[in-house]
Amino acid sequence: MTPRGRAPERRTRKLGELKAGARAIVRRVSGEPELLRRLMELGFVPGTTITLVRRAPMGDPIELRLRGTHFSIRHSEADRIDVDPF
């Protein structure tokens, strides 16, 4: 919160917290080395633009779009990815 009591436009948050349809830029990916490497190889590299396309009917997993490809990813994994919303 800023002193004027208004939320700042850009604030780093977890990928899973985005609304459906929102776009964001990957800032940081964390996790065990092996999982981290796998995510990176799929294109979850800092600086990449990601769109949260939709949530599955039961709220989880979520559908993402990055680098022209759509992925389904669970919330628990999406929480390893910090993003800056547009």
Add this chain to the structure above:
Amino acid sequence: MSIPSDLATVRPSEDVAERRKELSRRTRRKLVAIAGGPNCGKSTLFNKLTGLRQKVANYPGVTVEKKAGFVPLPSGRTVEVLDLPGTYSLRPGSPDEVVVRDVLLGVQADTPLPDLTLLVLDSTCLERQLYLCMQLIEIGRPVVVALNMMDTAREEGLDVDAALLSRAFGAPVIPISARTGSGLAQLREAMDLEVAAPRAVTRTLPEPLRAVAEGLARMLPASGPLACLNSFHVAMALLLDEGEDDSLMRAAPHPVRREALARRARLDAEIPEWRSHEPIGHYRTIEDLVRRATLRLKPETSVRERIDRVLTHRVLGPVLFAALMAVIFQSMFMWATPIMNAIDAGVNALGRVLSPALPAGPIRSLVVDGVIAGVGAVVTFVPQIAILFLFISLMEDSGYLARAAFIMDRLMRGVGLSGRAFIPLLSSFACAIPGIMATRTIDNRRDRLTTILIAPFMSCSARLPVYALLIGAFIPNRMLFGFLSLPGLVLFSLYVMGILAAVLVAWVLKRTALRGPRPLYVMELPPYRVPSWRSVLLTVRDRAGLFVQKAGTVILAVSIVLWFLASYPKNAEVKPLEKRLQTLEQSMKSDAARGGRAEATAKRAEAAQVQNEIAGVSLRDSFAGRAGRLIEPAIAPLGFDWKIGIALLSSFAAREVMVSTMATVYNLGDADQTSVSLRQKLRNAENPKTGARSYSPLMAVSLMVFFVLACQCMSTVAVVRRETNSWGWPIFMVLMMNGLAWIASFAVFQGGKALGLG
């Protein structure tokens, strides 16, 4: 850093062996490996190139399928083509990916280093696909790149500059469409030429990491399996060869291995995030390449988005999925049943036709009741397998299978599985055989094994006759609370019990035998495509063919063994009965000549009765019958006598055999589950020693519980053996399921007795 002396000198014996290998490499047929990401159209291309000249096997020791075929080239030569599993990266995270890397680096045990790699890329989503390309180019072996789905890309207004990509990689890049076949002629021509090794792609890596990898690269021996590859790539591959499989490490000489481990430890201490630098560097190059080589001529269309809005809709999505599952399930029952009945009739007819041609006695019995019945047992599964795989490959090729997994993931997570496990488990309610075969769509090894091991708990259609017989005989047809039919409730409970057992076993397995690092549940949702009938039908043919070949041989062998156990040794009591039958038949003939109607009918009935008695006596005194008595002490606490023991043993052929076995044991011939006399026989059966009733409703419940949980199906065992490529897992499954069945039936029977229910 100094090079250890034992590395500088190469032992001559190794050198000679290597030279010999190289020589045989030059004289044998050229080997082309097809690599590519999942959903890039690789298999469609493979099918198009090879036609029907394919064979499927397993790579040794793993469940990864090895698909190979032959492709005639313009020069008249034929090359062998290997369809590698789809992979995102050459740094493996699954057994499939280990195989791909090992084949491409020439360290896979049964496969020589490919002379050429054909890399298939989906032009419509080039950016993510180029990651594998970067790694593959770096290996330094000849590569031809096929830009697949160029027609679709053009329709979508995407232009890809193949010439620019070709210059960047120093490798031929050929636009094709595997679906329509355009560009395949040029591809065949390129496969015919001697392709030079590609140019190394520039990659950005932070200096300390580069230095560590280069240092390791310099230590690699100048001969051996890894010598003809780019040493920097091999060094990076060694540094990143961690996790479950370390086949690449094992292929490297001992000192190199030690050095790689030491350097990895040093990197972990100095640059904790060093593993991320390869992807970061590659994607930097890729972004630049994509920017230069692709041009979007019109804005992206939203066909996919429009379809997804319906198929993954909060309400419509699950409803449509459920409807589709209902159709599949119904088809497995409704379409398959008439075909299965026809097969059954055909097998019986074949037996009848062949019988007179064979000498009566053991040979005829072996052929008719052993071999033909065994072949019949194999073939009856084919319709269900074909129907399930018809749907699965349609769903997979159209892109819907991934959406189904997307919808079901949350539900299946409760069991520790992913959405992919749903369809195999659902199919297992019809039959576990196609269900277990359908687990191929699960990419995580532990999830797949768990699914295979719990699939047989789903009450399959073969259990239904057993339930029907026992419920009909022992469960009173009463209404509970005025609207719940008691038999219906019992049947429903049996299905629920199977599901609960599956959930429990999955939960335990995931925490014990199949515990492991949590896999990354990230799954691509591919664009929708119109499936190619050719590919779909080839998949169906492959699956059915493999089942008949691999599982079928085991099933046939076990059928013959079971036939032998139920037919031998021959009993002395049978002789007088057979004599009586002969005299009856003769007098029937003479009666027929005289025309005595009533007498003939009576005699025919008597003859049938004698025949049933012969069958009963032979079975009761056969090895199977004796085994039934032998296991009686073990099953008596569950409420079963030795006659049920025989039925339990013989139902290993297939569960429904239990019904006909009980009929034979009670001298009723070939009665089925609806037979009133069989039900009466079971209800009124008496223990000759005590004179008390042999079977009570409590025993019937105990027996049904046993059938829910026990693994009494040789075909399941055979198919698990084939799908896990080991005997260990099927044996574990039999012990686990039968142990569980015994405990549960014991609890039901003894608990029920203690409560005064039986």
